[in-house]
Amino acid sequence: MxxxxxxxxxxxxxxxxxxxxxxxxxxxxxxxxxxxxxxxxxxxxxxxxxxxxxxxxxxxxxxxxxxxxxxxTIGIPAPTSGTATLTLTPVPHDDMRDQGGRRYPAHLDVWPVHEPRDWPGAWWAEWYRLPPERYPLPLPPAAYELNRRYRDNRRWAAEAQRTAQVRRVIGSDLPATCWRYVAELPDGALVGELRAHERSPFLEFGEWHPGLPEREMVLDGVLVDARYRRLGLARRLVTALLTDMREAGIVDAVAIAEGFGTELLLACGFEIEARRPFALRLQETGKRGS
The missing domain is CATH 1.10.260.40 (lambda repressor-like DNA-binding domains)
Structure with missing residues (x-):
């Protein structure tokens, strides 16, 4: 091209x-x-x-x-605009300078260093566990990655984050109490999905008492294609659900999670509630010898 x-x-x-x-x-x-x-x-x-x-x-x-x-190309400017048009995307970090006042390499991805976690060299050495006065070296103003595969993956991830869209699926084939959200790429490829459903707490407690909400949301699950994980899509799906349910007057939501799922929900505002039961599992272990 x-x-x-x-x-x-x-x-x-x-x-x-x-x-x-x-x-x-x-x-x-x-x-x-x-x-x-x-x-x-x-x-x-x-x-x-x-x-x-x-x-x-x-x-x-x-x-x-x-x-x-x-x-x-050398030619006459377009009569509609009267000026030449530059179609290239400017270098994102073109206004950044190193400690010598020089520009950083244009073909690399450069990001500012605000703390040790932003600098790969300090990250793997676990500088972030040290107080600033004990850093072995001063932090540079910016960092970049020379490995081309890493750069390509970083740019691919940034493009996926920018172009992926999250929307709620509404259709006649879905029950009225079913809430479904999908994360899609511009070509329509499905890369993430969230499903939840409304329920009445009356079914759990058997009777109404003051303070009991009329409706609450149950998060059934969040799935993201393995290649598109760690791009924030799961959080966007959960955030979309929480935003829409609050607009619908539903203020309570419950979920059962483990591992990274727990971290995701905690980051989205959920809290661990001791009075809620943990998930139970039935697992076939084979017949025992007599």
């Missing part, structure tokens, strides 16, 4: 350095890698991207753009 851009002078408002950095990010190329592909010296590329090259030769720019998978 190619990207179209236009190289114009400063009055056009197009930033050639930003465009090249965005192209490199899309192609996942470092400055050195793009220089090798294009045959343009890396120092020349660095000067163009930083805006210090003055007026680079058109042939040099074309070689860089093509090597990064783009296409350089």
């Amino acid at each position: 190619t990207e179209a851009t236009e190289h114009t002078d400063e009055s056009s408002g197009v930033d050639l350095g930003s465009a090249l950095r965005a192209l490199r990010r899309r192609a996942d190329l470092s400055q050195r890698q793009l220089a090798e592909r294009s045959g343009v010296p890396q120092p020349t590329l660095a000067r163009i991207e930083s805006g210090r090259a003055g007026n680079p030769r058109l042939r040099t720019v074309e070689r860089l753009v093509r090597a990064a998978g783009g296409q350089l």
